[in-house]
Amino acid sequence: LYYVMGVVILASGATTSQWNAKILRNGLGVALGTMSADAATVLTQRAGGIVEAAAGDYFELFLTNAVNVTQSAAAMQVARIA
Secondary structure (H helix, E strand, O other): OEEEEEEEEEOOOOOOOEEEEEEEEOOEEEEEEEEEOOOOOOEEEEEEEEEOOOOOOOEEEEEEEOOOOOEEEEEEEEEEOO
């Protein structure tokens, strides 16, 4: 078991847009976070959870959105817990 957490920081947004940050394991979604945008603030989108993984598995942090955005930063943490 692994604890996997991803964070994406966007510099700006647009109202009524949806941001979806996903954690993918071997190219398939395993953890999802969704957040509505606010044009007036910096947006922090998180996704994560506890995931089963085996030797050779890999994780990716993926962001989808409805409009153009400026990404300030992104990070992902993976920690083995069992």
